[in-house]
Amino acid sequence: MKRAIIIVIDSMGIGAMPDCREFNDIPECNTLKNVCAFNKGLKVPNMEKMGLGNIQDFEGISKVSNPTAQYGTMVEKSKGKDTTTGHWEIAGLVSEKPFATFPDGFPDELIQQFIKETNCGGILANIPASGTAIIEKLNEEHHATKFPIVYTSADSVYQIAVDTDLIPLETLYNWCEIARKLLDNGGYNVSRVIARPYKVIDGKPTRISKDRRDYSMVPSHTILDDIKDRGGKVIGIGKIEDIFSKAGITHAIHTGTNKEGLELTLKAIKNELDLNTIAYENKNYGEPTLIFTNLVDTDMLFGHRNDAVGYGKAIEEIDEYIGVMLNELSEDDLLIITADHGCDPTVPGTDHTREQVPLLVYNKNIPGKDLKVINGFDYVAKILKDWIF
Numbered sequence: 001m002k003r004a005i006i007i008v009i010d011s012m013g014i015g016a017m018p019d020c021r022e023f024n025d026i027p028e029c030n031t032l033k034n035v036c037a038f039n040k041g042l043k044v045p046n047m048e049k050m051g052l053g054n055i056q057d058f059e060g061i062s063k064v065s066n067p068t069a070q071y072g073t074m075v076e077k078s079k080g081k082d083t084t085t086g087h088w089e090i091a092g093l094v095s096e097k098p099f100a101t102f103p104d105g106f107p108d109e110l111i112q113q114f115i116k117e118t119n120c121g122g123i124l125a126n127i128p129a130s131g132t133a134i135i136e137k138l139n140e141e142h143h144a145t146k147f148p149i150v151y152t153s154a155d156s157v158y159q160i161a162v163d164t165d166l167i168p169l170e171t172l173y174n175w176c177e178i179a180r181k182l183l184d185n186g187g188y189n190v191s192r193v194i195a196r197p198y199k200v201i202d203g204k205p206t207r208i209s210k211d212r213r214d215y216s217m218v219p220s221h222t223i224l225d226d227i228k229d230r231g232g233k234v235i236g237i238g239k240i241e242d243i244f245s246k247a248g249i250t251h252a253i254h255t256g257t258n259k260e261g262l263e264l265t266l267k268a269i270k271n272e273l274d275l276n277t278i279a280y281e282n283k284n285y286g287e288p289t290l291i292f293t294n295l296v297d298t299d300m301l302f303g304h305r306n307d308a309v310g311y312g313k314a315i316e317e318i319d320e321y322i323g324v325m326l327n328e329l330s331e332d333d334l335l336i337i338t339a340d341h342g343c344d345p346t347v348p349g350t351d352h353t354r355e356q357v358p359l360l361v362y363n364k365n366i367p368g369k370d371l372k373v374i375n376g377f378d379y380v381a382k383i384l385k386d387w388i389f
Contacts (some may be wrong), residue, residue, distance in 0.1 A: 001287030002388045004334045005269060005325075006380065008087065008292075009318060011299035013342025013355025014056060014073060023081050023354040024154065026347060031303065031355060034346040035315070036060055038308040044319035046326065047337070050360045051368055069362040072371030074338065074379060081354040082155040084191040084216050086340025087243045087294070091222035092381030099156030099191040099217075103128055106158065111150070113182050118175045122147040128154065130350045132305065135161050135198050135205040142166070148175060149196075154351035156191035158183060161207075164197045169211055172197055180215040192216050192242075209300065210256030214242035223381040224248025224290070227388070233285040235273070237264050238294035250285050251278045258297040258314055262321040265293045269328050288388040294340075303343025304350050311345050326362070334387045335362040336380055 016029040028034075033056065036042050041060020044052065051067030052058070078085045079098035088095060105126040115122060122145065124138050129151040135142075138149050142163060149161040158179050162172050176195045183190045193215040198207045224234045225248040234250050238261045241252035253273075255261040267273045268291045279285070295318060302311035322337070329335060342355030359371065361383060 001289070002332045002334065003287075003289045003291070004336065004384055004388055005265070005291040006090070006293065006336045006338070007265065007318075007322075008090070008294045009298055009315070009337065009339050010083065010294055010296045011303045011341055011343035011352065012315070012339040012358065013344070013353060014339075014358050015356050016342075017076065017354045017356060020354040024351075025081075025353045029342055029344045029347055029353040029355055031311075031342040031344040031353065032315075032358070033058055034344055035308050035311045038346055039312040042312050043316055046319050046323040047360065050337075050362055051370075052358060052360060054370065055358055067368035069360045069368050070366065070371050071361075071368070072359045072374050073356050074359050074374045074377050075356050076341075076354075077376040077378065080156075080191075081341045081352045082157075082191055083214075083239075083299075083340055084156075084243055086357075086377060087240075088219050088222065089377035090338065090340065090380045091219070091224055091244070091248075092378045093219050093222050094376065094378055097189075100189040101154060101156050102152050103154075106150070106152065110182060110186060110188065113186075114150070114175075114179055117178045117182065120148055120175065121145070123150045125149050125151045128152050130304065131159065131161065131196055131207065135196075135207070139163070139200065139205045148172075154349075156189070157194055158190050158192070159194045159196050161196035161198060163199060163205070164208070164211070165199055169197055173213060176213065176215050184217070190217075209296075210254065212239075213254075214239055216243055216245045218245040219247055222248055223384055224292070226385070227288060227290050230288070230389075231286045232288040232388075233275070233290070235268055235275070235278075235289070235291045237261055237268065237292065238296060240292045240294050243294070246280070250280060251275055252280070253278045258295045258317060261293055261295050262318065265291060266321060266325055266328065269325055269333070290384070290388070299343050299352075303345050303352075306345045306350060308345045329362075329364065331364050333363065334383075336360070336383070337362075338377070338380060340377075
């Protein structure tokens with residue numbers, strides 16, 4: 001039976017959308033192009049052979065005459081520039097109504113309900129903020145009051161940060177579940193509640209990536225549901241199960257780093273993952289199989305922190321693993337590499353950027369070609385359906 005692997009390089013956009021100004025972005029946004037230029041070129045020989053450099057001019061990524069993959073540019077249909085919107089559209093669900101954002105913080109009524117339901121005593125912040133900056137600024141007050149730090153961003157997110165040496169991780173998760181319920185019941189249309197655990201390490205508040213959890217709205221229906229309904233396996237690696245609120249997922253494993261996610265993806269391709277330990281149910285799932293991986297470090301550690309050097313190194317690390325994966329793929333495997341939005345570390349601000357994304361589609365027996373500009377990330381769901389059904 002045929003198998004598909006999707007690797008989403010989180011936030012690796014390739015150019016501002018025509019409506020970028022409606023999302024407070026500038027036309028100069030181009031995450032991959034600007035990261036390449038900042039680093040005076042990147043070494044990504046495997047994606048280069050697949051045709052990444054043929055999509056547009058990226059410094060250090062050459063154009064090739066015989067690309068091994070189909071390549072192109074996908075333009076988002078949905079109204080958004082966030083993780084949930086991008087991933088849902090990749091899986092076939094277009095979000096015509098944008099998720100709500102809160103540039104002035106969340107309504108007092110919602111905050112008071114949250115305080116009452118969680119019995120947390122109060123909250124700190126309730127403003128749009130950079131996560132790393134807000135925990136550094138409010139860490140001492142957080143320790144003095146034990147109040148959670150609640151903040152948002154330009155995206156549709158309700159984020160809760162606590163020092164888990166002060167507030168147990170299980171309590172943080174419970175507070176996030178309460179927030180998710182309040183947002184859903186109140187019709188606030190907020191995409192994600194995000195648990196942001198941190199610890200003070202060597203005197204510096206440091207977020208603990210491996211314990212982060214996202215509590216998303218539940219998508220109505222995606223191709224993941226189609227695969228699961230047919231008795232197939234959908235293996236989510238990284239934050240995939242959170243993005244889809246477990247809908248359509250049969251197996252899932254969280255990751256703390258890109259390297260861990262890449263290693264697990266490679267194991268899944270080689271059929272070396274112990275699926276019994278990561279299955280939701282004690283059920284004999286069969287074929288077809290989708291391996292769906294999100295690599296978040298590009299976005300979380302480097303895009304939002306304006307670290308173009310780190311971003312470039314992360315892309316190079318991903319490319320090394322892609323080279324190993326390509327050697328493990330059979331004629332029945334389809335590999336899809338793409339992104340979900342932008343987060344250009346070279347432009348002003350620390351928020352996501354409204355961008356187009358690259359697409360690479362590889363199979364041993366499918367010749368490379370230029371797919372040009374494609375209307376909609378949901379093109380991925382269409383080729384998945386053609387491939388595995």
